[in-house]
Amino acid sequence: MEEVLKIDQVAKQFGRQTVLNDVNITLHRGDIYGLIGRNGAGKTTILKSIIKLIQPTKGTITLFGVTKGSNYIHQLRRTGSIIESPVAVDQLTARQNLIYYSKIHGVVDSNAVDDTLKFVGLDTTGKKKFKDFSLGMKQKMGLAIALLNKPDFLILDEPINGLDPIAIVEFRELLLKLNRTQQMTILISSHILDELYQLATRFGILNNGTIVKEITKQEFEEQSREFIKLEVDNPDLATNVLRKIGCSNFKVINDHRINIYQLDIANAKIASSLIENQVQLSTITREGLNLEQYFKQLIDGMGGEQDV
Ligand SMILES: Nc1ncnc2c1ncn2[C@@H]1O[C@H](COP(=O)(O)OP(=O)(O)OP(=O)(O)O)[C@@H](O)[C@H]1O
Numbered sequence: 001m002e003e004v005l006k007i008d009q010v011a012k013q014f015g016r017q018t019v020l021n022d023v024n025i026t027l028h029r030g031d032i033y034g035l036i037g038r039n040g041a042g043k044t045t046i047l048k049s050i051i052k053l054i055q056p057t058k059g060t061i062t063l064f065g066v067t068k069g070s071n072y073i074h075q076l077r078r079t080g081s082i083i084e085s086p087v088a089v090d091q092l093t094a095r096q097n098l099i100y101y102s103k104i105h106g107v108v109d110s111n112a113v114d115d116t117l118k119f120v121g122l123d124t125t126g127k128k129k130f131k132d133f134s135l136g137m138k139q140k141m142g143l144a145i146a147l148l149n150k151p152d153f154l155i156l157d158e159p160i161n162g163l164d165p166i167a168i169v170e171f172r173e174l175l176l177k178l179n180r181t182q183q184m185t186i187l188i189s190s191h192i193l194d195e196l197y198q199l200a201t202r203f204g205i206l207n208n209g210t211i212v213k214e215i216t217k218q219e220f221e222e223q224s225r226e227f228i229k230l231e232v233d234n235p236d237l238a239t240n241v242l243r244k245i246g247c248s249n250f251k252v253i254n255d256h257r258i259n260i261y262q263l264d265i266a267n268a269k270i271a272s273s274l275i276e277n278q279v280q281l282s283t284i285t286r287e288g289l290n291l292e293q294y295f296k297q298l299i300d301g302m303g304g305e306q307d308v
Contacts (some may be wrong), residue, residue: 002029003065004153004185005050010059012045019045020056021209027185029152030166034200035189036295043189046062047083047157050187051076064152066139080151082159087143090131094141095123096128102280120144120174125172134165137236143174154178156188160195168192170198193292203291207299226288228260233280241277245269259287290307 003269007172012020020042027033035043039205048054050061052073055300060067064075088097097114109115117123118142130141135228141160146154154175160168172195178184190196196203203220205213235252242260243248249262260270267284274281289297 001030003027004029004031004063004086005187006049006062007046008060008062010049010056010061012042012047012049012054013057019209020049022059023206023209025134025214027153027187028187030179030183031202032179032186032188034196034203035088035206036185036203036204036291036301037189041206044083044157045204045209047081047155047189050155051079051081051278053083076216077149078151079153079155079157080146080149081157082139082142082146083155083157086145087252088130088138088141088145090139091129093127093129094125094133094137094144097141098144098148100138102148105149107148109150110152111197116144116147119147121170135162136164139163139171141169143171147178150182151184152182154187156186157192158189158283160190160192168195168204175199176269193295194290196292205295205298207307212302213298220291220294223292224289224294225261226263228263228270228282229283229285229287230258230260230270230274230307231256232258232274233282237277238274238279241273242270245273245280252255 005024005025007025008024010020010023011018023046035046038044045054050063051057061098063072064078066072089100091122092100094117095113098116100114120143121142122137122140125137133141143159159173163171175186176199179186187199188196202214202215202216204211230238233256235255235258238258239252245261245265247265248258250258250260252258271281271284
């Protein structure tokens with residue numbers, strides 16, 4: 001699978017502040033990589049470094065196999081990005097903006113403007129100027145400009161901030177369609193972790209400029225899958241009872257706790273069977289983590305605060 005991006009030991013210092021610390025991220029074609037981190041963790045700095053708005057203090061960034069010089073700038077033409085807020089010309093309509101940006105970006109496909117407008121759903125905004133667009137329309141405009149040159153790699157910094165729930169779903173559908181139909185690679189940062197979860201195939205958690213955890217969606221699902229937590233006085237006796245009622249997928253965590261990963265037996269049945277067999281049961285609850293809880297637990301464990 002083609003390597004689209006390799007960030008290798010990248011560090012960035014702003015004055016005395018270390019903002020990025022030996023960051024490593026590799027993306028292959030078709031990946032959707034979600035970058036997660038608290039305010040100020042360094043997400044935007046990573047994204048800006050890729051498109052050369054910022055020069056790292058140390059390390060290398062390789063884009064489509066190219067690390068340096070004019071060739072790198074050439075490869076940047078294969079990327080589209082929205083970093084910080086979407087930028088377009090206030091006094092122009094959606095169509096006029098796309099015509100303007102297609103000239104700037106040297107887009108030669110004569111259908112690109114209309115195709116892109118239609119794709120993002122801005123083909124019916126008529127004479128309305130960008131300055132009068134709603135936030136959702138502005139975000140779509142940003143996406144349209146980023147997509148004009150049919151990029152292979154899309155870099156999105158908080159693209160769904162401030163969107164209403166319907167616009168968020170529409171935005172997600174657009175990105176998934178690009179990924180499925182064109183194998184577009186996407187690097188996206190977001191604070192809306194439930195949404196990021198539905199989009200990304202892999203997550204990188206950034207804390208104080210360091211990637212503290214990388215996890216695929218599959219690994220996350222395995223680690224965070226739902227289970228039944230039991231607290232009992234006698235785990236040996238309890239496991240015998242569990243086996244008798246057909247429950248074999250469980251793990252004894254310690255001398256009073258058992259996790260059951262088999263969810264087809266009702267809690268009431270487990271509870272009554274344990275009690276009937278003289279096991280003292282103090283807790284029986286369903287547990288499982290979503291991405292936000294996982295992130296918070298990880299960062300809390302490092303002495304951070306809960307501020308996604
Ligand atoms: N040009 C700059 N000069 C000095 N410090 C900067 C500059 N750009 C960013 N920083 C600092 O780098 C740190 C990381 O900023 P960055 O914008 O990358 O964070 P972020 O993870 O994107 O945060 P947020 O989620 O709030 O957007 C912050 O402390 C910020 O103040």
